[in-house]
Amino acid sequence: PTLLNRLFSSFQGWTGQATTLDRQALVPIAAVHEMNLPLNEAVQRLSTHATYPARFQSVYGQAPNAENLAAALASFQATRFAPRNRVDDYRAGNTAALSAAEIRGLVLFENEARCSGCHAGTNYSDESFRNNGLTRNADIGRAEMTGRDRDFRLQKVPTLRELRSTAPYMHDGSIATLRDVIARYNAGSTDPMADTDIRPLELSNQEMLDLEAFLNALSAN
Secondary structure, eight states: OOOTTGGGOSSBTTTTOBSSHHHHHHHHHHOTTTTOOOHHHHHHHHHTSSSHHHHHHHHHSSOOOHHHHHHHHHHHHTTOOOOOOHHHHHHTTOTTSSOHHHHHHHHHHHTTTOOTTTSOTTTTOOOOEEOOSOOOSSOOBTHHHHOOGGGTTBEEOOOOTTGGGSOSBSTTOOBOOHHHHHHHHHHOOOOTTSOTTOSOOOOOHHHHHHHHHHHHHTSOO
16 A cells, blocks of 8 residues: 555555554564565664664664664654645645546546545545455455454555555555546446445546546546
8 A cells, every 4th residue: 555644544555454653663664575674673673783783772762673664664654745736736735736527537536436435534544444346356355354254355445645556456566547446447347346436437438537637637647
């Protein structure tokens, strides 16, 4: 997931494996499929680095350790905010900020396309866990954290801010382009465990283009 706006999230990661940024910060270090680096080895590398020991001593009054390593990483992540975009300007009253196609896409986003049911609020995420039924793999999702059958294949609803910069899409990166994402949602899902909101949208080609235009406007660059 993107690091942007993580300060606003109650759960971190696709499965909500951490409730704070401090806890999340250490997960990728030791994770076999990510850095695959034992935490004690990571701390040792920092401790023998040319400059980090002095920096940690200056900030935390002690040598690097697992606790202040997590705090340092979390402090940085907490400063990563999505920049203001043209949709923000439009919602603030600048009606010229969006094109006609983007405005039509906004109307679709909030109505027929049913996007705002999950991607709600100013961060475009309701912070829930859902199964969109659009991916096929062995990932059991949030159930890995909770052990509950009802959480099987559920993944965190991501923010849509800076969406243009976060391809490929879905939690497993299985959809290459935003246009393909929209087409998949438009077709619906055959997964019997998919969220009840995931059903054919019956949008026209023009409506899908308008929706794509709006979603691209959620990115500042």
